Amino acid sequence: MKVRKGILSIAVTLALALGAIPGPASLKAAGPPGVQLFITPDKMSFRMDTPPSTAVCEVTIRVIAPGRTPWRLTLQALGPLQSPKGFQIPASRVTWKGSPGNVFLDGTLSDKHPQMLGRGLGSKVGVVRFLLQNSWDLAAGQFNQKLLYNLSSP
């Protein structure tokens, strides 16, 4: 009899514990629902002719987050801009200016660490102007790289 009570006690405790567990984001009563990120366009092309000058590309960023869900957005290059002939442009040559400034921050691209691009509460839309300094020391050619946006919400 004592043994049977013991088992019952464990089962009840387990059920209560499961009821209090925050579930994955898709469960309605389990923490913040998912946030979504939309970037337009998904490709940008810098054209650099006569130096010294600055090439500019612009993207629109839309974060969809219900209510006042907090979020933060980071950006990281997967490497330096690379040409087929092996020449490189360091990722740090790319900078950006975000607006509105209270949501989207100014920054410098890195291929070592994610850099903070924005943070906010709820849905936001902003524009980020990417700048690439054009100088004589760059080798001529076509350079390519991928950038990775990471939107997270605690």
Next chain:
Amino acid sequence: MAILALALVFVGASFAQAQQAQSTAGLTVNATVSEFAALTLAGNTGAGAATITFPNSDPGANPTVTAGPVTVSASFRTNGTATVYVLPTGAGLVGSAHSSNVIPWSNISSTSSGAGFFAPSQGVAWGVGSGSGILVGTGTQSGVYADSFTYTLLNSYNYNVDSYSGTVTYTLLAP
């Protein structure tokens, strides 16, 4: 005991899953960097050309005379080898009073500090130009390079009295 252990593991996993909602997106970046080249001569005249004047001097006292300096600046962007050549025009300095009076280009030389890109420019004697001319600069690293050139004329009693002039052209090639 086995049931309890399983429950704890499950609780832990659920917390981890709910820790953070996350979304990622990629952006492709292309940059087109064009070839470009610019060459400037900075002397005592305006942009695009420089003039040097050799002083009149007793060849006995001064077997050579110098003129300059002229700052030669080469700016280029390439993924090949850039070069600067000097190409003299005609046979040499030609007299204004009598065009038959000629001081051959081979009597003139130029030199610079010869650093880096302009390493080939040290003590270059000018012969009659042929082809691209006389190499005074070469390099593969895109950038801006400048050096100060001075010019030397072999002085001689054999030169006819006249006022001589001539033109050389500096050319930057950046493929």
